[in-house]
Amino acid sequence: MGSDMHDSTSGGPSGGGGGAPRGAGAGPPPEHRSATTLRVNGKPHTLLVDHRRVLLDVLREDLDLTGSKKGCDHGQCGACTVLVDGRRMNSCLLLAVSLDGSEITTIEGLAGDGEELHPLQRAFLDRDAFQCGYCTPGQICSAAGAMSEAAAGHPSHVTDPALPSGRPVPLDRAEIRERLSGNLCRCGAYPRIVEAVRDAAGQDAAGRTEGVIR
């Protein structure tokens, strides 16, 4: 697979591309930019990244992956949540230049190629787990991250301390509520988000870790 070269200072995905010069005023001096390679949804991209640019803006501005949302730009809302090397992160807090070589999964790539939805996407639809939809990609990516964390035995604030460490943590409602509390939803879809994650976790667990859902 080929690698796309973008210039993150060129003013957007359709703003020139290919690092075409845009005049002296177009961006910071070359020493304030670095070539950075990110694998986004399975596809490598090498970008000349403004050192100030966060991953969220690389996704939205350079790669036209606008599914990741900007609700606060300060790590306070979770709307920008993506998976970085499989772990959920607030992409507004990550300087892109520091992620050279990372594997990024966004809402656009969560289900892989094709028409099939990811079980979480399906469950959010089935449960009407959103209204305006602005927090939704972040909720879904966060839920995907939370499910892997629980499966890997990471405890949360509400996890029973008696649970043997390293074992999958059952995702009951309290666990889901706690683990998804970094993702704000002003529309108040929380109760249905919990149900949707239970549905998806149930499906996911059914094939592998019997009895994980209670």
Add this chain to the structure above:
Amino acid sequence: MAPTGTSPGTSLGTPAERREGRLKVTGAARYAAEHPLPGRAHARPVPAAIARGRVTAVDASAALAVPGVLAVLTHDNAPRLADPEDATLAVLQDPHVPHRGWFVALVVAETLEAARAGAAAVRVEYAEEAHDVTLTADHPEAYEPEDANAGQPGVREHGHPASAFDSAEVRVDVAYEVPPLHNHPMEPHTSTAHWDRERDRLTVHTSSQGGTTVRDTLAALFGLPEDRITVVADHVGGGFGSKGTPRPDVVLATMASRHTGRPVTVALPRRFMPAVVGHRAPTLHRVRMGATADGRLTSLTHEVATYTSRVKEFVEQAAVPARVMYAAPHSRTAHRVVPLDVPTPSWMRAPGEAPGMYVLESAVDELATELGMDPVELRIRNEPDREPDTGKPFSSRHLVECLREGARRFGWARRDPRPGSRAEGPLLIGTGVAAATYPVQVAASTAEARALPDGSFVVRINATDIGTGARTVLAQVAADSLGVSLERVRTEVGSSDLPSAPLAGGSSGTASWGWAVHEACVRLAARLADHAGPPPGTGLSARADTAGQADAESSYARHAFGAHFAEAAVDTVTGEVRVRRMLGVFAAGRILNARTARSQFIGGMIMGLGMALTEGSTMDAAFGDFAESDLASYHVPVNADVPEIEAHWIEEADTHLNPMGSKGIGEIGIVGSAAAVGNAVHHATGVRFRRPPLTPDKVLSGLAG
């Protein structure tokens, strides 16, 4: 779930799935900042750093030297605007600073980073004046407004409320205080404008609750004919009132595009929002209730003091629900307002009703305690047969049924009424009830329906889907009016090139749009009946305009009603209040889509939960600014705050509303839910807290007596 609406004429009321749902869960739904346009630039406003005064000098040289900065707009060089009807839109027109956070410059740049660096480099000098941002009930500048928000009279009085109160057998005289609250939709106010100089056309993508108004406002401000402007609001990340009318972002983006000739996006940083997008003004309440010993109200007075800005008058109509709720022969409902050097308040979900019913329904609970009466029964005892203020008959009113049904489902009968009677270790558990009301509002709208040769139908209307599911419910309305299955109907919404329509606000959207869609479809069906064979190549169409019909005065008092029940646990060690369950029952006419309606009711209830426990802003007297200006300091509810929540409804058949028989449902969920939580906390602890939110500091000091 079985597919819904598959047989003709049966789709209303069914839980049809959101039509844009797949786009939203896959990240394909594009919001206002997300439309790729060649050469698009970004602009960042510079907020005023003083609370009152004027700008004496702006030095933009350092900003212009930042690589990538294209322009710096200030009152010296920004495009001139015609005088706006809404003075909050007169940005960069003069050096005057009416409040902290008012925009004094705009930096346009190639990238977000350059715009931010440029904005930081703009040097602004001010002549500062003394400011006053502190609301007090006896402020010397307070006055009685002629009208409060929504055209409600500032003052209403019936009989002799003062003497009736004085001679009442049982009296409650209480003061409550609701702090400023912020809407904080998850998508910040954002606009992308492209002023195409060659074609002299303006295209704007904006996050708004009503694109027709945005277009009309821009036309007036920039002196451009309406037919040269297209305003698109395809997907909107919430608004809750704060996007009801245009906000400065759309004016600034348009100015910047006109100035630079480039498409420009202005996305307000979260922390700039509280000062410029409107907020719920704080309200100081005094409620006096006089009653007979058997619980009949003889006198009801609800007086509210609030502030507005010096930019324009906005009066939170918090005394208004007391004109609707209970029978009382003597009553007074009055507002006073003080203009201060504060950001301009505006609509936030259920303006007036949300704070007003928080206080009224808390005070009713206090009266029940005073009387030793069950609060459900007390409300039922004071049920009026006509609207108390106007004497009009209700088109339908099922508050009593909501209270009874809610009590049954919640298990209210098992409640020990004594406060502090239930403990679990360090926790005190209580339950509370409160009523809800929200007026029926409806505006005139236009719509078009078209039958295509392939047997499908298209409904076109500039409705806005801010998360309510407007596309979906309007398709349901159309399908039933045409007598066809839901799958055959497509809806086009969210562009001002479509037939004009009013905003998504005041819980009026579905009623207003649905009425016009219904009329257009009825006309189209008649045309089709006259037409032999399938529609011709371009299809057959019909338009409707409900002016004079939908907006006609009604001889009925039309309101939705509801009842909230809540159970709260109060930790006597930490002071933390956790709500364990909430249950609402609503009577809001016919529910048109069970699935999206439930989401709206529950969403409103959760915002009420926030109002009760976590949400509160503080106007800092010295700085003249909100202390809680971002999502780290202003605490909207998170998932872990939200317990089991149920929303139910009682189907009403009301023929005095609109062709669908529906009342609005977007706001009633927040009305009264905070009071139910507060009343549960009182029941748990025996302590009455009258200044929400009930944060641990207040609860602990309250418990300490």
